[in-house]
Amino acid sequence: NAGVMQNPRHLVRRRGQEARLRCSPMKGHSHVYWYRQLPEEGLKFMVYLQKENIIDESGMPKERFSAEFPKEGPSILRIQQVVRGDSAAYFCASSPLRDGNTEAFFGQGTRLTVV
């Protein structure tokens, strides 16, 4: 059973380009969470998705950021017109259950660098 797979591991984008980050949850997990980690900081929650539904996007910037988790395929975090401040590590986590009594499994992250 492969763990949470994120790709790419590293992504370099020029200012104004789009960044697409992918996350394939563990097999059997239907709950996906995206977090952002700025340098020297902890992880900040961005969005929680179930298949075809956004449950909680309270941590997501209102503009330029969007997330989806389609019925088939990985979850995608999309950042349009990237700016230098978007440079960070983006982590995806998945869990099998909605309730809070199981751990979330994290991917290795995608490190986005905006130049």
Place this chain on the structure above:
Amino acid sequence: SQQGEEDPQALSIQEGENATMNCSYKTSINNLQWYRQNSGRGLVHLILIRSNEREKHSGRLRVTLDTSKKSSSLLITASRAADTASYFCATDGGGYQKVTFGTGTKLQVIP
């Protein structure tokens, strides 16, 4: 605002010594988790302690939880150089796995 706050922010010890990190949080929780992150790498889940548990062990790790004080501690015994990493506590909220992380404690174990 951050739910979890780790203390200290940085800790440097000699190999073989014990390392203790503390975490305080603000609101009620279902569980609290500790994660390790090696520099530039992903998160490794260490241990989950539920709100009705007071202490939990896993190998060289010992976690305590005091819900009355809204605090937890992580003790690593007989530290090794390989324990050098950042350690984060994470608390759940909202009835699902939306965890809120603290800013972490950077542990350096000197060989």
